[in-house]
Amino acid sequence: MCSGLYEKGSLEIDFDLDKRAQFFSSREEKIVHEETWEDSDTRYVVTHTDNPKYAAVPNDNYCKLMDVRGYTVVDMYYENIYLTGSVNDKLEDTAVDSSFPVIVLRGPKGDIMHWTIQMDPEGNGSGYIGQHYLDAERVKAS
Numbered sequence: 001m002c003s004g005l006y007e008k009g010s011l012e013i014d015f016d017l018d019k020r021a022q023f024f025s026s027r028e029e030k031i032v033h034e035e036t037w038e039d040s041d042t043r044y045v046v047t048h049t050d051n052p053k054y055a056a057v058p059n060d061n062y063c064k065l066m067d068v069r070g071y072t073v074v075d076m077y078y079e080n081i082y083l084t085g086s087v088n089d090k091l092e093d094t095a096v097d098s099s100f101p102v103i104v105l106r107g108p109k110g111d112i113m114h115w116t117i118q119m120d121p122e123g124n125g126s127g128y129i130g131q132h133y134l135d136a137e138r139v140k141a142s
Helices: none
Strands: 030-036 043-048 072-082 096-106 112-116
Touching: none
Parallel strands: none
Antiparallel strands: 030 043, 072 096, 096 112
């Protein structure tokens, strides 16, 4: 369900994230949180990067996310997908197959961007957004 501009016939996509695994790059990533777990010597490190090549997501090549800094959220809703057994089945008797949060953004020039949050590029499973809220003083609020 990715969309974007690419030259016809030149599309190469590898959604096997195991093959795309990256090692930490101090040039491409900034450490934003680090801790050592008390019951082991395991380090837990969180980094931020603007480069999708240093993230284990398929948002690269023709699926690369546009930079939406300066855009404004104008709407959000949930998109439900239903798959019926036949064209004669009543929708009221069909359970939802998957759901996706959709965020609608308006750009500075009036352009509109829809972000559909999915489990994978093909929409095989429902999407999830991890929401973290900080109040004005940057203190985590419930």
